[in-house]
Amino acid sequence: MYPRKKKLIKPGLQLKLAGMFIAIALGATFVQAVTFNRTMMRVAHLLPNDQEIFERIWPDLFRSSVLLTSLVIVLAIYCVGVALTHKLFGPIYRFEKYLRELKAGTASRPCSCARVTI
Numbered sequence: 602m603y604p605r606k607k608k609l610i611k612p613g614l615q616l617k618l619a620g621m622f623i624a625i626a627l628g629a630t631f632v633q634a635v636t637f638n639r640t641m642m643r644v645a646h647l648l649p650n651d652q653e654i655f656e657r658i659w660p661d662l663f664r665s666s667v668l669l670t671s672l673v674i675v676l677a678i679y680c681v682g683v684a685l686t687h688k689l690f691g692p693i694y695r696f697e698k699y700l701r702e703l704k705a706g707t708a709s710r711p712c713s714c715a716r717v718t719i
Contacts, residue, residue, distance in 0.1 A: 610687065610694045619682030626674045634667045 609615055641663070645655045699712035 609683065611690045615683060615686040615690055618686050619679055622682050623675055623678050626678055627671060630667070630671055630674060634663075634670075638663055 641659060642656075645652050645659065648655060696712060699708060702708040
């Protein structure tokens with residue numbers, strides 16, 4: 602059996618699953634960002650001399666940090682998600698294809714889906 606080269610075998614399902622993981626990760630990132638921002642604002646109020654400076658520069662630093670983190674998370678989860686779903690949906694796709702061939706009467710050999718011969 603040759604390894605599959607096409608990573609998006611069932612694009613709708615694979616992208617939906619990867620999208621759900623991305624949404625969960627971005628939601629967790631948002632909660633963490635809000636919590637961290639709140640903590641840093643409390644710390645700023647404890648600074649004796651630099652509270653104004655900190656409150657002026659913090660929003661830009663915070664925004665760029667959250668955007669960079671979100672970008673890295675989205676790219677990483679997309680790549681890992683597609684690779685993992687490829688391993689899951691590849692055999693399912695092959696099995697569906699074999700069943701269609703069997704129904705049409707064109708199946709010339711047994712199905713070798715996911716190392717299981719039927």
